[in-house]
Amino acid sequence: GEDVEQSLFLSVREGDSSVINCTYTDSSSTYLYWYKQEPGAGLQLLTYIFSNMDMKQDQRLTVLLNKKDKHLSLRIADTQTGDSAIYFCAESTPGNTGKLIFGQGTTLQVKP
Amino acid sequence: KAGVTQTPRYLIKTRGQQVTLSCSPISGHRSVSWYQQTPGQGLQFLFEYFSETQRNKGNFPGRFSGRQFSNSRSEMNVSTLELGDSALYLCASSLDVSPGELFFGEGSRLTVL
Numbered sequence: 263g264e265d266v267e268q269s270l271f272l273s274v275r276e277g278d279s280s281v282i283n284c285t286y287t288d289s290s291s292t293y294l295y296w297y298k299q300e301p302g303a304g305l306q307l308l309t310y311i312f313s314n315m316d317m318k319q320d321q322r323l324t325v326l327l328n329k330k331d332k333h334l335s336l337r338i339a340d341t342q343t344g345d346s347a348i349y350f351c352a353e354s355t356p357g358n359t360g361k362l363i364f365g366q367g368t369t370l371q372v373k374p
Numbered sequence: 375k376a377g378v379t380q381t382p383r384y385l386i387k388t389r390g391q392q393v394t395l396s397c398s399p400i401s402g403h404r405s406v407s408w409y410q411q412t413p414g415q416g417l418q419f420l421f422e423y424f425s426e427t428q429r430n431k432g433n434f435p436g437r438f439s440g441r442q443f444s445n446s447r448s449e450m451n452v453s454t455l456e457l458g459d460s461a462l463y464l465c466a467s468s469l470d471v472s473p474g475e476l477f478f479g480e481g482s483r484l485t486v487l
Contacts (some may be wrong), residue, residue, distance in 0.1 A: 293474065304378070304464055304478030305417075350417065358473035360407035360422035360466070361430050367416060 268351055268365035275373050280338040282368045284351030287332060291353035294327060295362065296336045299348045308336070308349075338370075346372045376400065378479035380465050386485045390451040395482045399446050399467030405429075406448040407426065411462040420463075423448050424470060428448060452484075460486045 265287045274280045286294065292313050297305040311318045311325045311334070319323045324337040334351055348369050352362040379398040387393050399406050408420040419432040423442035443454040446467075452459055462483050466476035 278376050285480070302480070305466075305476075305478045307475050307477070310475070354474060357389075359468055360405050360476070361419045361432075362474075362476065363419075364417035 266351055266353055266363050266365035268364065268368045271369050271371070273371040273373065274341050276341060276343055277323075278341055279343070280341045280370055280372075282336045282338075282351075282370065283370065284334040284336075284365055285345070286351070286353045286363075288353055288355070288363070289332065290356050292356070293326075293354040294334050295352040295354070296323075296325065297350040297352060297364075298349050299350065299367070301347075305350060315337055315368075340374050343371075343372045343374060346370055378465055378467050378477050380463075380482050381478035382482060383480065384483050384485075386487060387455050388456050389455055389457060391455050392451060393455060393484060394449055394451045395463055395465075395466030395484075397448045397450075397463075397467075397479060399448070400477055403467035403469055403477070404446050405468045405470040406442055406446065407466045407468070408448070408450050409462055409464045409466065410434075411481070412460075417464070420450065453487045457486050460484060 267285045280366040290313045295310040296308045299305045322339045326335045343350045348367040381396045386455045405424045407422040422430040426442045435476040437453045442448045463482045466478045
């Protein structure tokens with residue numbers, strides 16, 4: 263079945279690196295996504311990775327994908343207070359661009 | 375370029391009433407999806423519309439329905455409201471091409487008393 267799991271909370275100091283982890287179950291997922299939600303706002307796509315890739319880097323963001331273990335991680339370098347938000351991992355569903363399966367979200371707290 | 379617009383942003387209803395939420399997608403986007411977000415269940419897919427046709431439906435009761443108009447604007451309706459329908463309802467639009475980036479609106483927060 264389709265299921266995405268994330269830890270619920272992560273607290274880091276400003277300037278440190280943050281690593282948010284996610285596991286998924288559907289090995290047929292083509293794309294895996296990371297979304298960010300700030301208070302009172304909708305979700306914003308941060309980055310995505312194609313399932314045949316191992317890593318993707320985009321400025322301060324690094325995504326690692328271990329397809330064998332169905333494990334996805336998002337590393338935020340030099341974390342800032344403005345990065346405080348809820349981060350959602352999501353997997354695509356075959357043939358459905360509008361339907362994503364989301365994890366429960368990880369609340370990232372960045373302390374000054 | 376205007377983003378996804380959802381109205382109303384906040385609303386309060388009582389049990390048994392019905393509610394209609396509206397979503398205007400980004401210009402040129404023909405796919406509109408709806409999600410329900412609650413603290414307990416997280417983000418759950420409701421349905422997706424493309425070119426006025428429902429293309430996919432999540433696991434919600436028939437009280438939840440939607441439609442899409444020829445200009446791609448979409449509405450969702452919840453009838454016979456229950457307390458458990460209190461949630462943030464998010465609409466997302468996309469170009470319907472891989473990798474399927476969804477652009478979300480800010481949501482409509484529904485409180486059922």
